[in-house]
Amino acid sequence: MSDQTIVSHGIPDRPAGRFRWWKRWEVVLFAVALAIFIFNATASPYFLNPYNLSDATFNFTEKAIIGFAMALLIIAGEIDLSVASIIALSSVAMGAAAAAGFGPAILIVIGIAVGIAAGAFNGFVVTWFRIPSIIVTIATMSLFRGIAFVVLGDQVYRHYPASFAYFGQGYVWWVISFEFVLFLALAVVFAVALHWTVFGRHIYTIGNNSVTALFSGVRVDRIRFLLFVLTGMMSGVAAILLTSRIGSTRPTIAMGWELEVITMVVLGGVNILGGSGTIPGVFIAAFVMGLVTFGFGLLNVPGIVQSIFIGSLLIGAIALPIIAGRIAGRWRNA
Amino acid sequence: MRLGRDILLALIVLAMVVGIGFITPAFVTPQSLAGLFNDTAILIMVALGQMAVILTKCIDLSVGANIALTGVLVALVNAAHPEVPIPLLMLLAATIGLGLGALNGAMVWLVGIPPIVVTLGTLSIYRGLAFIASGGTSIVGRQMSHAFIATPRTEFLGLPLMSWFAIVLVTVFFVGMRITRTGRAFYATGGNPVAAVYAGINVGLTQFTAFSISGAIAGFCGYLWASRFTIAYVDIASGFELQVIAACVIGGISIAGGIGTVQGAVLGALFFGVVSEALPVIHISPFWQLAISGTAILGAVIINSGRERQTGRLILKEASSA
Numbered sequence: 016m017s018d019q020t021i022v023s024h025g026i027p028d029r030p031a032g033r034f035r036w037w038k039r040w041e042v043v044l045f046a047v048a049l050a051i052f053i054f055n056a057t058a059s060p061y062f063l064n065p066y067n068l069s070d071a072t073f074n075f076t077e078k079a080i081i082g083f084a085m086a087l088l089i090i091a092g093e094i095d096l097s098v099a100s101i102i103a104l105s106s107v108a109m110g111a112a113a114a115a116g117f118g119p120a121i122l123i124v125i126g127i128a129v130g131i132a133a134g135a136f137n138g139f140v141v142t143w144f145r146i147p148s149i150i151v152t153i154a155t156m157s158l159f160r161g162i163a164f165v166v167l168g169d170q171v172y173r174h175y176p177a178s179f180a181y182f183g184q185g186y187v188w189w190v191i192s193f194e195f196v197l198f199l200a201l202a203v204v205f206a207v208a209l210h211w212t213v214f215g216r217h218i219y220t221i222g223n224n225s226v227t228a229l230f231s232g233v234r235v236d237r238i239r240f241l242l243f244v245l246t247g248m249m250s251g252v253a254a255i256l257l258t259s260r261i262g263s264t265r266p267t268i269a270m271g272w273e274l275e276v277i278t279m280v281v282l283g284g285v286n287i288l289g290g291s292g293t294i295p296g297v298f299i300a301a302f303v304m305g306l307v308t309f310g311f312g313l314l315n316v317p318g319i320v321q322s323i324f325i326g327s328l329l330i331g332a333i334a335l336p337i338i339a340g341r342i343a344g345r346w347r348n349a
Numbered sequence: 350m351r352l353g354r355d356i357l358l359a360l361i362v363l364a365m366v367v368g369i370g371f372i373t374p375a376f377v378t379p380q381s382l383a384g385l386f387n388d389t390a391i392l393i394m395v396a397l398g399q400m401a402v403i404l405t406k407c408i409d410l411s412v413g414a415n416i417a418l419t420g421v422l423v424a425l426v427n428a429a430h431p432e433v434p435i436p437l438l439m440l441l442a443a444t445i446g447l448g449l450g451a452l453n454g455a456m457v458w459l460v461g462i463p464p465i466v467v468t469l470g471t472l473s474i475y476r477g478l479a480f481i482a483s484g485g486t487s488i489v490g491r492q493m494s495h496a497f498i499a500t501p502r503t504e505f506l507g508l509p510l511m512s513w514f515a516i517v518l519v520t521v522f523f524v525g526m527r528i529t530r531t532g533r534a535f536y537a538t539g540g541n542p543v544a545a546v547y548a549g550i551n552v553g554l555t556q557f558t559a560f561s562i563s564g565a566i567a568g569f570c571g572y573l574w575a576s577r578f579t580i581a582y583v584d585i586a587s588g589f590e591l592q593v594i595a596a597c598v599i600g601g602i603s604i605a606g607g608i609g610t611v612q613g614a615v616l617g618a619l620f621f622g623v624v625s626e627a628l629p630v631i632h633i634s635p636f637w638q639l640a641i642s643g644t645a646i647l648g649a650v651i652i653n654s655g656r657e658r659q660t661g662r663l664i665l666k667e668a669s670s671a
Contacts, residue, residue: 146651153594156643159643327470333466337460
């Protein structure tokens with residue numbers, strides 16, 4: 016037991032064969048997604064309707080857009096629990112601007128700018144004062160949503176310009192929504208940034224060993240800061256989509272989303288301790304969570320019961336490979 | 350230096366109470382302050398359990414869901430069998446909570462899943478189970494027996510039993526963290542897990558113990574919560590886990606493990622108690638509470654950040670010697 020404990024506190028990276036292992040993880044996850052899809056299709060006659068399926072994508076696109084940035088952040092060994100509160104802050108700012116009579120273009124700029132500012136604040140506190148990001152973002156989670164409450168109280172903003180509705184409700188072509196197209200585009204952008212650029216390699220380096228990364232000439236703090244800004248910005252984008260989709264802002268908007276986003280990222284195979292994970296994994300995990308929510312919804316399973324499934328999936332996803340590896344190891348040693 | 354920090358926090362809490370007393374003298378009457386302590390009792394108790402977990406380098410996000418599930422279960426038992434004596438019900442609550450906490454701990458210890466992932470998962474699962482157990486409905490006051498509601502409110506030496514529970518638990522922790530082997534093991538495990546192993550401490554078992562304690566306290570508080578608010582349903586104590594962690598953080602318990610005091614956790618919880626009780630008294634909209642809490646946590650950790658920097662240097666030494 017004891018030597019194993021030491022290993023778990025070492026560098027959170029997998030030994031040789033890691034790459035193959037993660038590759039297999041995405042395959043497993045894809046199989047899970049497929050199984051859920053087939054199960055849903057046979058369980059409910061309403062599932063295989065293109066309009067219904069299109070509706071289902073709204074369940075996860077906004078969360079997944081934050082999830083991509085969160086994946087980068089977690090791979091770099093940090094975390095942001097304040098994303099849902101950034102949505103609230105950003106949405107309140109847009110609501111106030113809309114109430115003052117600004118048009119959709121200005122609203123978008125404000126929504127994204129607030130997200131960037133909030134992310135920059137997180138990044139500044141984390142990198143400047145060297146405080147663990149989990150604490151900083153627990154604090155800003157209260158602070159950002161607190162500001163939203165102070166501004167809005169028990170009121171609601173609901174007078175958004177009609178053309179603003181396109182971002183959350185519009186369709187690019189047939190049943191393909193604007194949100195879904197944006198989700199696909201951002202998936203590609205993030206996948207390229209993480210897997211095919213120096214910036215992406217630096218993220219892995221920092222996550223595996225930030226001290227070594229620093230000594231190897233990686234600008235650790237600058238990249239950390241940028242990742243927080245990026246996560247804030249994506250929360251701002253999600254705020255635009257969500258606000259546009261539901262057409263109103265309350266201070267409680269997107270409550271609890273931070274945990275769902277993190278669940279999605281971890282389910283996608285990103286190591287919560289940092290250092291490994293892929294965007295395709297998060298991409299498939301988004302579909303898994305969306306399909307579960309939608310399929311169970313069609314079967315009238317309440318959302319809270321679905322969360323049992325998601326929670327078990329999260330733990331099982333991490334536990335099963337470990338247990339399987341241990342059994343395989345014992346079998347090989349015997 | 351650590352004692353100095355706790356004293357500083359105590360002075361801040363005291364200054365807040367005195368300051369509010371100047372505006373509204375009624376706030377600082379003994380009854381009012383006893384009420385404040387009573388209202389904060391649950392937060393204090395759960396924060397102590399969380400402290401044990403955080404000391405061992407772990408985190409327990411499932412305490413709020415634990416409270417909901419246990420609260421619903423004991424309320425259901427009480428509604429169906431009002432004749433079950435309350436002490437037995439309390440024992441049942443603590444036992445259920447212990448089981449839920451031990452499950453968290455076992456997955457951290459035996460399977461080796463990161464604590465944040467385990468408790469993120471069980472947070473959803475426990476709350477989902479609370480929904481299934483309650484059938485989506487609330488167990489309200491008139492379904493509960495008189496004793497179920499009255500017991501924590503029973504006065505003993507001028508204080509409600511609820512407050513006494515907190516006082517006893519604080520005392521147990523204060524002594525236990527100092528003199529028991531397990532108490533010292535919490536600090537050693539979080540301070541340096543590798544060194545702890547070589548010192549003969551079973552790190553995994555210690556973490557398991559911390560989770561079990563945190564779970565048992567949360568379960569016990571599940572009963573107290575249901576009784577105090579005379580309602581039990583799926584959403585009780587929603588988001589409470591973050592307030593508990595925030596109380597620990599304000600109290601100077603390092604999320605990196607190994608650092609923190611019992612009095613710190615209590616003061617951190619009391620800080621929240623004072624803020625939430627004081628706002629209505631000094632006519633500030635309760636909508637300010639979240640923003641004030643956030644600013645306070647941020648302020649506390651920034652003041653604390655000198656120590657975190659030291660931790661950073663320590664990691665460097667470890668890495669170069671490894």
